[in-house]
Amino acid sequence: MKYTSLYRRYRPTTFDKLFGQEHIVRTLTNQVKLGTVGHAYLFTGTRGTGKTSAAKIFARAVNCLSPIEGSPCGVCEVCQALSTTATMDVLEIDAASNNGVDEIRELRDSVAYPPVHGKYKVYIVDEVHMLSTQAFNALLKTLEEPPTHAIFILATTEVHKLPQTILSRCMRFDFRLVPKDMIASHIRDIFDEIGKAYELDAIDAIATAGEGSVRDALSIADMCLSCSDGKLTHADVLDILGASDRGTLLSICEGILTGDSSRVLRDIDKTVRLGRNVNVLSRDLTATLRDIMICVITGEPDKSLADTYRSGISAIASRTDKDRVLRALSIMASLENDIRYTTSPRVVVEAAALRATLLKTDLSIEGLLQRVNQLEHKLASVESGVVSAPQPKPTPTPTIKQPTLADDSADTVWGALVRTLKQKGMYALYSCALEVKQVFFREGTLVARVDNSTDYNMLTNEVNTKEIISIISSLSGKQYAFVCENTKVEGNDLEAIATLKRNVGEDFIKIH
Ligand SMILES: [Zn+2]
Incomplete structure (x- = not known):
């Protein structure tokens, strides 16, 4: 039997199964209920947030003979007809292939013909920003005077690349990153359904790695399913992701923020020796520093984090300050590009971690600012009489003391x-x-x-x-x-x- 990926198998077919996009679902289902459907929609947002799924559900919903709460019923003859891939009424165009010139031309030629089954012909153009200029112009002509039976849904991850002429003709919907909790509960449901045992921590790690994308999280879940036979453990997931374990991450970050450079190097070495991927380590460090920064600024760690990790974050945050974390974070975050173009990523990560650790040798503007801040802080405390700089108590001067000076000028x-x-x-x-x-x-x-x-x-x-x-x-x-x-x-x-x-x-x- 051919294996179908979890993402395809659990692709939502109704709006209530679309995670984390309530604001969009509300508008679209209302339009279906009220029959106030537009002709051009723009779905934007990061990959895996449900743009194409929403487009497909909407395409069936507007045609369904008896939609339920704005979602397609799935049983009427139109729903049945549209669920086959051979339908001519819902057409998917992938702009990423061949810049889409031929497809858009074809679209222009075919758009005039009425739909076969339902009321509307729906064109879904995926990755629309990849269209060539010619293809855009062709699409624009169609968008200017669409036949009443045509609906265009343009989906893109990079909305800034779209010409204003297209943007101004579309009703825009911004898809958000899906909250981690929601992804985690979705994966739990799926594992429960297929009878896969798991540790809660394992699910948490998968959901975190998905970074707001249901699709990414589900492909990681897929990998986990194929790699683990029995109960899926947190360690299994880390192995599969090549991720660094949280204790070490916290330790490295603590080293960075307290200026303990040997600890930083030792822990990085330990992680790399365990066979962890350096790129992943660098990304994980950035994520951990970000968690610490949130805690420093808001006074408490993000609630969605696991408990032990949360207490680690609080402990580090209580001993550092905003500027220091921000500086370390910006150094580590800027690594992503450097790593891509180097043959020795480990050295790049170590050098950056050390730069974030050692304020004194850092001559960047941020580093200097940090040092000025420290001096100002010392100065202020001395001026206010609260002496924090090492300031020995003035000792009564012994009157007889050997002079140590060359002269007394x-x-x-x-x-x-x-x-x-x-x-x-x-x-x-x-x-x-x-x-x-x-x-x-x-x-x-x-x-x-x-x-x-x-x-x-x-x-x-x-x-x-x-x-x-x-x-x-x-x-x-x-x-x-x-x-x-x-x-x-x-x-x-x-x-x-x-x-x-x-x-x-x-x-x-x-x-x-
Ligand atoms: Zn139906």
């Missing part, structure tokens, strides 16, 4: 301070200390001049001032006081004010 002391701040990992304070424009001693006080309020606020923050005093005192072995002056106050310049004072006389100048 202000420049030498400041230079040593800057180096010490860097060594201590106090990067926010370090970057401000670097920006100081001038340092000098004024009666035993070290004076640092800056020219902006950010540096000024940072250096005059009480905790920081204490830290600076502590460091310079221990470095030089002397007790110094420290002040910071901002030469740009409210747009005024201290130098300019000094000049003005000299020229005009101090009494005339009042500075707030």
Whole structure:
């Protein structure tokens, strides 16, 4: 006996069996019930979402002698006649073959003849965007003045490739990706019906891999049926898909988001050694990062995910931030093209995963932005007195301390301070200390001049001032006081004010 694929065997014959397209079904069935059928329809959407099935059901429904709730009854003589492939009343044209020129010409010639069985002749043009310009023009002529008995249903996955002249003449229906739950329950029903035992996780994996396409999910289910004899397990499905298991995926993503590069490489290696396909791994990583991003933004993981996976996603999401995930996601998502054109996909995936992991070596704009963000974050917390950067408590300075400096000029002391701040990992304070424009001693006080309020606020923050005093005192072995002056106050310049004072006389100048 010839094996019929699940997709053909379980192709819907009534609208209520068309999954996930309620918005379209409602309109089409109403048109059948009310007899307000149009002449040109455009069905768009990803492959496997039910465009052709909907077109075929509609073709029979408009002709059916006693439609039930807008769907064909399946038993009347017209339904019977139209269900055979030999019918002349429902014609399917595949635009992908030969650009469809001959078929469209034939269509033009035959459209004038009335239908044999029912009320309407229905032309279904699949992949209509593949038509050549000539074929489009021929089709357009027909669409402009269709005979009353003709209905055209144009189906396409790439609606943007259609000329405006065609679009403007059609009633457009956008087919959505079918929700995973719906696909899963459909597969469960089919397996129950044919008596195939399964693990729920296995069904979940098949539905996920279908990515919103019933057709894709059913062809995977087909593969699973032919590869597994007994109960279909989650591991079986992963084997068939070459998919990576979720625990490893979560671990790799966690490594990426926490900057643990050796873990990332180790886990990728483990996955590849198990014989997993690298392309699939890269796609799975992108999908996992996406799940984490959704959780970071909305505060909870997608409800349709399996429980153990959900808790893994929440745990990772709670320890990372939006920018970091977004950056990792965009790096991993952009891989799809790179992988296609490389002879060593593994290296490409590893390099990308590392780039997403190691912020410090990433000189892309996103990488730099991420680092600026981190610095700003540190700065803000230091300014607000909540010190998150490693900031040792200012220790009381021992008065007797061996000086470690070559001389005790202000420049030498400041230079040593800057180096010490860097060594201590106090990067926010370090970057401000670097920006100081001038340092000098004024009666035993070290004076640092800056020219902006950010540096000024940072250096005059009480905790920081204490830290600076502590460091310079221990470095030089002397007790110094420290002040910071901002030469740009409210747009005024201290130098300019000094000049003005000299020229005009101090009494005339009042500075707030
Ligand atoms: Zn019927």
